[in-house]
Amino acid sequence: MxxxxxxxxxxxxxxxxxxxxxxxxxxxxxxxxxxxxxxxxxxxxxxxxxxxxxxxxxxxxxxxxxxxxxxxxxxxxxxxxxxxxxxxxxxxxxxxxxxxxxxxxxxxxxxxxxxxxxxxxxSLNPAFTVGDQIMEGILRHRKVSRAEAKERALEMLRRVRIPAPEKRLRAYPHEMSGGMRQRVMIAMALANEPxxxxxxxxxxxxxxxxxxxxxxxxxxxxxxxxxxxxxxxxxxxxxxxxxxxxxxxxxxxxxxxxxxxAIFDDPQHPYTIGLMGSVPSLGRRQGRLATIRGTVPPAELMPKGCRFTPRCPFADARCALEPPPLTELSPGHRARCWYAPLEIHRGDTA
Missing domain, CATH: 3.40.50.300 (P-loop containing nucleotide triphosphate hydrolases)
Known part of the structure; x- marks a missing residue:
């Protein structure tokens, strides 16, 4: 990273x-x-x-x-x-x-x-206004009047910092930008304080x-x-x-x-390491970004052992045949790999 x-x-x-x-x-x-x-x-x-x-x-x-x-x-x-x-x-x-x-x-x-x-x-219904869709959840779960539900919907639009919330309350989803629609979704999700x-x-x-x-x-x-x-x-x-x-x-x-x-400082599964290696740096690039070869296998091609075996640079015969357990490496930090910690078991090839 x-x-x-x-x-x-x-x-x-x-x-x-x-x-x-x-x-x-x-x-x-x-x-x-x-x-x-x-x-x-x-x-x-x-x-x-x-x-x-x-x-x-x-x-x-x-x-x-x-x-x-x-x-x-x-x-x-x-x-x-x-x-x-x-x-x-x-x-x-x-x-x-x-x-x-x-x-x-x-x-x-x-x-x-x-x-x-x-x-x-x-996720938003194009046939109903933003206000009606936020109010629907409030009316479903709270014992409030329609006027009170409308006021709560307006309050939520303010909390998610939608400009001109009174006007947006009467708008339809297609009249809003992608960012505004996502703010509406957040307002809907949080209206009843989950x-x-x-x-x-x-x-x-x-x-x-x-x-x-x-x-x-x-x-x-x-x-x-x-x-x-x-x-x-x-x-x-x-x-x-x-x-x-x-x-x-x-x-x-x-x-x-x-x-x-623990995950960022000491990643211990080859897949996690691969994900982090594929993240671009803000500084000057030193060579090409790392990639994880292949794709996630479909159900009919799922490996018998470790499911990451076909894409793993460290995999061997044991990995192909035996699914590894999720092993605790340090307090709260667990990895599903036969050779974790990798710096000990695969230090020669890592």
């Missing part, structure tokens, strides 16, 4: 200064498969993580690694069929999210939990300047409310800036996880 990005990571002293908190959300061994997939191949496979109140967990990985499927399952938005949860549990304040009825999921969603999606133009926010690539469709503004806005609102956040992203610069903890996903499995400082 380049020095500029590393400089933005939170210091170890900041992380160690506060006592460890009880998780607001705990996911244990979550496994999801799609109908028609080969036997034993899950698109999300025994995924476990937790996030505490006020903290940010970043889920990192390429497209197709299972990050969004994981998030949708936690929100009760995974279409069944073709997707099916075949193992594990998820507890929100001790309550099993995966065991809720559809009505209970609807009561939870948009109220105590909320989600921001990648592309606001496909305890947990899941943000799925919230800046993907935006230009770099607007991306920075949206991330800054989300961080400010998180600090004001104390909510927990799961941020799904492939942007390691954003991860370095906002994460408390990081979980790196590859082909449905978490291959490395730990405090953000």
């Amino acid at each position: 380049n020095d500029a990005a590393l400089h933005t990571t939170r210091t170890g002293a900041e992380s160690r200064g506060a006592p460890e908190q009880e998780p607001l959300l705990r996911v244990d061994g979550l496994s999801i498969r799609f109908d028609g997939a080969p036997p034993g191949v899950n698109v999300v496979d025994e995924v476990s993580f937790s996030v505490a109140k006020g903290k940010t967990l970043c889920l990192v990985g390429e497209s197709g690694c299972g990050k969004s499927v994981t998030a949708l399952s936690l929100m009760g938005l995974l279409p069944t069929p073709p997707a099916r949860i075949v193992g594990g549990a998820a507890y929100f304040r001790g309550r099993d999210l995966l065991g809720l009825s559809e009505r209970e999921q609807a009561d939870m969603r948009g109220n105590r939990t909320a989600m921001i999606f990648q592309e606001p133009m496909t 305890e947990l926010l899941i943000a799925d690539e919230p800046t993907t469709a935006l230009d770099v300047t607007i991306q920075a503004q949206i991330i800054s806005l989300i961080r400010r609102l998180q600090e004001e409310s104390g909510m927990a956040m799961i941020l799904i992203t492939h942007d390691l610069g954003v991860v370095a800036e906002v994460a408390d903890d990081v979980a790196v996903m590859y082909a449905g499995k978490i291959v490395e996880a730990g405090p953000v400082e």
Whole structure:
């Protein structure tokens, strides 16, 4: 990782200064498969993580690694069929999210939990005004009049710093820019002051300047409310800036996880190292950027052993045959690799 990005990571002293908190959300061994997939191949496979109140967990990985499927399952938005949860549990304040009825999921969603999606133009209804769409969630979960819901919607547009909020309240999504639409999505998600926010690539469709503004806005609102956040992203610069903890996903499995400082200072899975090597530096470029050869394998071609084997520069016969466990290397820092720590077992080839 380049020095500029590393400089933005939170210091170890900041992380160690506060006592460890009880998780607001705990996911244990979550496994999801799609109908028609080969036997034993899950698109999300025994995924476990937790996030505490006020903290940010970043889920990192390429497209197709299972990050969004994981998030949708936690929100009760995974279409069944073709997707099916075949193992594990998820507890929100001790309550099993995966065991809720559809009505209970609807009561939870948009109220105590909320989600921001990648592309606001496909998430917002083009037939209704921005104000009506924000008000819908408020009226669904709060015992307020329509006038009070409208005032709350207006307040949220102000909080996300949309100019001329009274006018925007009456606007339709197509009348707004991409950055403004994403701010509307944030206003909708936070209108009922959720305890947990899941943000799925919230800046993907935006230009770099607007991306920075949206991330800054989300961080400010998180600090004001104390909510927990799961941020799904492939942007390691954003991860370095906002994460408390990081979980790196590859082909449905978490291959490395730990405090953000440990992941950036001492990455121990070849996939994590490859991701960091592909990040451009702000300084003078020394040679070509690193690349990770190949692509995430489809379900029908999933390797028997470590799923990263076909793309890994260190892989051998054992990697191809035996799936490695997620091993703790230091307090809170775990990696799914037979040869971690790499500087000991693969120092001659690293």
